[in-house]
Each structure stands twice: as C-alpha cells, then as structure tokens.
Amino acid sequence: MAKKDGGELGPALLGFAAGFAAEFVTRKALTFAWTRATGEEPPTDLESPDVSLGRALGWAVVAGVGVEVARVLAVRATRKKVHGSAGLEPELVSD
Template sequence: MPDKGELGWRLVAGAAAFGAGFVARKAITIGWKRAIGKEPPTNPESPEVALTEAIAWAVVMGVGMEVARLLATRAAANRWHKSTGELPSALRSAADKAKSVAS
C-alpha cells in the first residue's frame, strides 16, 4: 500500500502528464496543419492514409507527447521538491533511497 506521499506524488504527476498531453496534442495538431497544410490523419491505420503520412504523424505525435510528459513530470518533481524538501521516492536515486532507509 503506497504511503500518503507516494499517493500524492502519483496524483500530482498524473495530473501534470494529463494536462501536458492535452496541450501537446493541440499544439502538435496546429503545428501539423501549418507545416503540412492539411488536417492530420484521424485514423492513421486506415489504408486510405498514405503510409508516409501515417508514419510521420505517429513519429511526431509519439515524440511530442513523450517530451511533453517528461517536461511536465520534471516540473512537477521540482515543485514537489521545493514544497516537501525531498524528491518523490519514485525519482530518487538508489543511493538516496539507501540513505533514507539507513536513517
């Protein structure tokens, strides 16, 4: 059973990742429209979508979403550290975890 701190961190990190994903999807879609000049594929798996377009959309969306999640989680971890004085246990290095167990 996770402790309150771990549960709190999971909620904060999840909310940050969700918000970042929402904003990133909108931004990526707008960027695609400007760069390509048309709407991104709504169903890249469809044979009616060119394979190159489907792959390009998958790569752009995958990288964009992961970068947004990473940045949001790091920002949330920095705020967590400033407010609690320590990183969430899920983000601490093995050496830091060993120190806290020994204390």
C-alpha cells in the first residue's frame, strides 16, 4: 500500500480509512436492503449446510461486489481529493 516516496503515507492512510468506512456503511446498507427484499437476515455462515446454496451465493455476490465497488470509489475519491488539494498530479499506474 505505501509507496517508496515517504510523502505517500498520508494519502495511503486516508485511503485506507475511507475504504474501511465505505465498507462498513455499504455492508450495513446491503444488509438492510437484503432484509427488506427477502424478509430474512442475510446468511452469516455461508459454509453452513443449513443455508441454501442459492442464498449463500446470492449474498456472497451482492456483498462482495457492493462492498468492493464502494471501497474502490471511496479510496479513489479520497486520493483524488488529497492529491488535488496538495497540488500534486495523481499517479497513473498501468497494469
């Protein structure tokens, strides 16, 4: 997470905090939406034989995609804001 340049620690920590907060809020919102849509709480133990495969996979997909999208957006927005307010150009990373 931290870059070689010592100036990257602050933005990295802010990005981590934003990602953590986004994950927490999104998981709460998804749990609420799942409960309203299905009338049941989402499964907590996806490996349990008491949870149907469809329910387990459905919750895993909804929670996984939803939380990761929220985390990525929060981290990117935070880093953009930090770099923009510091007058720095955001780093472009090629995969």
